[in-house]
Amino acid sequence: MTVLAASDVAVTLGGRRVLDGVSLGLRPGALVGLLGPNAAGKSTLMRALAGLTPLSAGAVLLDGKPLAQWAHAARARRIAYLEQGARCAWPIAAARLVALGRLPHLGPWQRPAADDARAITAALADCDAAHLAERPASELSGGEEARVLLARALAGEPAVILADEPVARLDPAHQLQVMETLQRRAGAGAAVLAVLHDLTLAAQFCARLVVLDRGRIVADGAPRTVLTETLLREVYGVRAAIGERDGAFYVVPLARGA
Amino acid sequence: MRFAAALAAAVTVSSACVAAPPARVASLHLCADQLLLALADRDQIASITFLAAEPTASVMAEAARGLPVNRGKAEEIVSLRPDLVLAGPFSARSTVALLRGLGGRVVDLPYVGSFEGIRAQIAAVAELLGHPERGARLIAQMDSRLAAVAPPRGARLTAAAYQPGGFTARAGSLEDAAIAAAGFDNLATRLDSGSGRVALETLAASAPDLLILGGEADHLPSQQARLLAHPALRALPSARVYVPARLWTCGGWFAADAVALLAAQRAR
Amino acid sequence: MTAAAAPRAMHAPSDVRLYAVLIALLVVLCLIALLIGDVALTPAELASPAGAIILQEIRVPRLLLGLLMGGSLGLSGAALQGLLRNPLAEPGVVGVSATAALGAVIVFYFGIASAFPLALPLAGFAGGAVAVALLYALAGRGASAVTLILAGIAIANFASALTALALNLAPSPYAALEIAFWLLGSLADRSMADVALIAAPVLIGWVLLASTGRALDALTLGDATAQSLGVSLGGLRLRVILGTALAVGASVSVAGSIAFVGLVVPHLLRPFVGHEPGRLLLPSALGGAALLIASDIAARLIPTGTELRPGVITALIGLPFFFALVLAQRRVQP
Numbered sequence: 001m002t003v004l005a006a007s008d009v010a011v012t013l014g015g016r017r018v019l020d021g022v023s024l025g026l027r028p029g030a031l032v033g034l035l036g037p038n039a040a041g042k043s044t045l046m047r048a049l050a051g052l053t054p055l056s057a058g059a060v061l062l063d064g065k066p067l068a069q070w071a072h073a074a075r076a077r078r079i080a081y082l083e084q085g086a087r088c089a090w091p092i093a094a095a096r097l098v099a100l101g102r103l104p105h106l107g108p109w110q111r112p113a114a115d116d117a118r119a120i121t122a123a124l125a126d127c128d129a130a131h132l133a134e135r136p137a138s139e140l141s142g143g144e145e146a147r148v149l150l151a152r153a154l155a156g157e158p159a160v161i162l163a164d165e166p167v168a169r170l171d172p173a174h175q176l177q178v179m180e181t182l183q184r185r186a187g188a189g190a191a192v193l194a195v196l197h198d199l200t201l202a203a204q205f206c207a208r209l210v211v212l213d214r215g216r217i218v219a220d221g222a223p224r225t226v227l228t229e230t231l232l233r234e235v236y237g238v239r240a241a242i243g244e245r246d247g248a249f250y251v252v253p254l255a256r257g258a
Numbered sequence: 259m260r261f262a263a264a265l266a267a268a269v270t271v272s273s274a275c276v277a278a279p280p281a282r283v284a285s286l287h288l289c290a291d292q293l294l295l296a297l298a299d300r301d302q303i304a305s306i307t308f309l310a311a312e313p314t315a316s317v318m319a320e321a322a323r324g325l326p327v328n329r330g331k332a333e334e335i336v337s338l339r340p341d342l343v344l345a346g347p348f349s350a351r352s353t354v355a356l357l358r359g360l361g362g363r364v365v366d367l368p369y370v371g372s373f374e375g376i377r378a379q380i381a382a383v384a385e386l387l388g389h390p391e392r393g394a395r396l397i398a399q400m401d402s403r404l405a406a407v408a409p410p411r412g413a414r415l416t417a418a419a420y421q422p423g424g425f426t427a428r429a430g431s432l433e434d435a436a437i438a439a440a441g442f443d444n445l446a447t448r449l450d451s452g453s454g455r456v457a458l459e460t461l462a463a464s465a466p467d468l469l470i471l472g473g474e475a476d477h478l479p480s481q482q483a484r485l486l487a488h489p490a491l492r493a494l495p496s497a498r499v500y501v502p503a504r505l506w507t508c509g510g511w512f513a514a515d516a517v518a519l520l521a522a523q524r525a526r
Numbered sequence: 527m528t529a530a531a532a533p534r535a536m537h538a539p540s541d542v543r544l545y546a547v548l549i550a551l552l553v554v555l556c557l558i559a560l561l562i563g564d565v566a567l568t569p570a571e572l573a574s575p576a577g578a579i580i581l582q583e584i585r586v587p588r589l590l591l592g593l594l595m596g597g598s599l600g601l602s603g604a605a606l607q608g609l610l611r612n613p614l615a616e617p618g619v620v621g622v623s624a625t626a627a628l629g630a631v632i633v634f635y636f637g638i639a640s641a642f643p644l645a646l647p648l649a650g651f652a653g654g655a656v657a658v659a660l661l662y663a664l665a666g667r668g669a670s671a672v673t674l675i676l677a678g679i680a681i682a683n684f685a686s687a688l689t690a691l692a693l694n695l696a697p698s699p700y701a702a703l704e705i706a707f708w709l710l711g712s713l714a715d716r717s718m719a720d721v722a723l724i725a726a727p728v729l730i731g732w733v734l735l736a737s738t739g740r741a742l743d744a745l746t747l748g749d750a751t752a753q754s755l756g757v758s759l760g761g762l763r764l765r766v767i768l769g770t771a772l773a774v775g776a777s778v779s780v781a782g783s784i785a786f787v788g789l790v791v792p793h794l795l796r797p798f799v800g801h802e803p804g805r806l807l808l809p810s811a812l813g814g815a816a817l818l819i820a821s822d823i824a825a826r827l828i829p830t831g832t833e834l835r836p837g838v839i840t841a842l843i844g845l846p847f848f849f850a851l852v853l854a855q856r857r858v859q860p
Contacts, residue, residue, distance in 0.1 A: 047750065050750075050754050051754075052750055052753050052754060072756040072757070072758060073756040075756065076754060076755050076756030077756075079754070080754070081750065081751065081754035082751075083747070083748060083750045083751050083754075086747050086748050086750075086751055087747075087748070088746055088747060089611040089745070089746050089747075089748075090611075090746055090796075090801040090802070090803065091801050092746065092800055092801050092802050093800055096539075096800060096802060097746070097747075100743060100744055100746065100747065100755065101755075103740060103743070103744055103755050103756065104755055104756045106740075108740075111538045112538045136801070149747070152747070422700055423700065424715075453832060455832070457564035457565075458564075458584060458714075458715045459563050459564040459565045459580050459584055459585075460564050460565055462565075462576060462579055462580050462583075462584065463565045463567075463576055463577075463580060465576060478696075478697045478698035478699075478700075479634055479635050479636075479637060479639065479640055479696075479697075479698060480635065480696075480698040480700035480701050480704060481700075481704050481707050481712075482700045482704065483698065483700060485715055488583070488584075488715060488717050489583045489717050489718065489719070490579055490580065490583040490584050490717075493579050493583065
């Protein structure tokens with residue numbers, strides 16, 4: 001039972017076909033990694049799945065119903081979108097930033113209540129950012145800000161999490177921590193799709209990988225099936241060492257070209 | 259009185275130079291226009307300003323019809339080669355200097371702020387034009403009008419003039435003299451802080467017996483004209499009289515009409 | 527960690543103390559404004575017939591107009607800054623006041639407003655709406671501070687030039703001299719008719735602007751995130767544009783253009799509301815009203831021959847703020 005599905009989606013931006021014939025289904029309880037070279041259309045696909053980009057063909061279905069038919073707030077309660085490289089415009093306290101994630105749950109004049117407080121606290125703890133709660137967003141390091149922004153996405157207790165490069169600015173320890181958090185959320189029933197550039201990290205945490213190249217899906221399956229030398233050469237244009245060590249699957253790019 | 263003496267001196271000097279009355283006279287200013295129209299022969303008038311023919315601005319508008327008009331620029335005057343040019347209190351200094359530099363004879367008519375000044379100016383211009391008897395007649399007309407409405411002795415009522423922007427009749431102005439001649443105390447001289455304006459609050463607090471309105475262009479929309487429609491002004495218990503500005507902007511015999519209008523209010 | 531032990535910041539923070547201070551300040555300023563004027567009147571004298579006229583027809587309208595206009599400037603300044611994510615935005619700087627004045631001048635001096643009084647605030651609204659829409663097209667979507675200021679300067683100067691032209695072409699001989707009224711504003715000698723004329727558009731504008739709080743909070747994280755949180759960006763932009771044009775446009779149409787209130791007030795109050803755009807809105811309205819009333823009181827107390835324009839005082843206060851903000855921005859993004 002797919003919760004969010006793209007059905008033969010095409011997106012045209014500035015005259016260029018960025019996505020073509022993309023069909024992808026996300027099921028609850030799974031952490032899926034979205035891979036692909038730069039300008040493959042990964043961010044566009046994320047935005048299309050979040051309902052932020054108009055489609056030139058196909059449809060995105062949430063719980064079986066096209067996104068266009070969903071009310072804004074209802075859709076926002078189900079899907080959380082974590083933008084790539086988002087910055088906070090004003091130096092608001094980190095906890096208040098995370099509280100923004102509860103906005104879809106609040107009625108027009110409703111003030112946040114115990115439920116909201118609980119979700120915010122849990123989200124901060126999940127991302128190891130509880131100690132940052134009172135700090136202004138402008139005083140956080142890149143990594144700290146990234147974790148707070150993730151907490152914002154989690155605070156809404158969404159059914160679907162679309163994370164565009166959630167580990168881009170993090171040190172290795174925090175990269176692993178964020179991936180563990182996403183894995184936990186998936187385990188708790190969310191459908192998570194994360195754009196990743198670190199192939200080893202993707203292989204380690206995602207049970208399923210989807211590879212996008214020039215607007216089309218070229219691979220969709222388990223990491224061992226998807227990450228082959230052929231794919232790496234054809235899609236990424238690199239020669240890589242692929243192997244296993246201490247039970248962990250690794251992919252290390254070695255040189256460009258064949 | 260200083261103005262009258264100065265003007266008389268200027269006229270004497272110029273009269274000494276030219277014996278015969280000027281054949282062609284041009285005027286650069288509305289106030290000079292009206293004197294010219296009243297005192298000169300029609301064929302003596304070479305040019306008057308365009309304002310002289312405007313009924314709202316000039317009391318001699320009818321008489322001005324058909325005469326050549328100018329807009330106060332030196333070019334227009336020079337080509338006419340007049341024997342005499344009359345300039346008014348606020349004629350452009352550059353224009354006057356230019357005409358003098360070209361060899362023309364320009365007489366400056368100063369601003370008059372009193373009835374003595376009016377008499378002196380009428381007499382001086384009539385002399386200049388070679389028709390002193392007409393000047394005397396005009397002065398006599400004005401004086402008899404003034405005498406007819408002369409106020410009785412005793413307590414005087416208060417009056418205040420109010421124009422767009424809150425401007426009022428300053429001390430030493432012709433309006434001030436006319437108000438006094440009609441038998442009123444000019445309240446504005448007491449209320450005015452020196453800027454020539456009276457604040458609306460101040461006027462509302464002092465409530466003169468008579469409110470004098472009728473500034474130029476009151477009916478055309480402007481922020482200053484709006485002031486005259488303010489509820490606080492309308493709420494004043496004062497009697498109101500409308501005196502057209504053209505009666506007392508220039509110092510002429512017609513200022514007596516303004517006095518008559520004001521004096522008529524005494525009866526109310 | 528239980529909900530009770532959660533940091534206070536997580537729950538909706540309360541701004542009661544801030545509101546109390548602002549309201550108290552405003553009440554005091556209102557009382558002072560009613561007690562001072564061109565004529566020194568004791569409270570007892572104000573009860574007399576002449577004094578009552580002065581109070582009701584001159585001072586009360588002046589105060590009400592100051593409240594309506596000051597509140598509009600503060601509120602719209604906060605909303606514009608939230609929408610454009612830039613602390614330099616405010617109706618004066620971005621040219622809204624200047625274009626509103628242009629609209630009002632055209633309608634006022636050429637007799638249209640004499641025939642149809644509502645045309646005046648409508649023209650102010652139209653001018654203001656054009657400016658905000660133009661500004662958003664030129665410098666919306668996270669443009670740099672420099673772009674924003676340049677766009678605002680272009681719009682404001684163009685509008686001011688056209689205003690001067692319109693005044694020169696106007697029938698009334700007084701018109702050409704009234705440019706100072708439109709560029710620097712005046713609350714003097716307004717009447718209850720003026721207040722009645724703009725009350726409805728201003729209050730509607732306030733409702734529209736006040737409703738944007740939540741959406742502006744969401745916008746802190748950018749367009750995409752805000753949309754993903756359920757905010758309709760088009761709807762938000764429309765509410766800010768219409769709200770600003772109604773409230774500021776109508777105010778300017780009867781009192782001229784007064785700048786910098788919408789810049790100074792949100793800047794001063796922002797630290798007290800945790801820098802959150804939503805919480806900043808209503809306090810900015812109160813603060814804006816207080817600042818304008820205070821400027822008006824100062825203008826009446828400083829003895830000058832001709833009327834000292836409130837816009838002069840707000841500019842003297844606001845320009846140092848403006849420079850400080852520009853310098854701060856340069857340090858962040860050179």
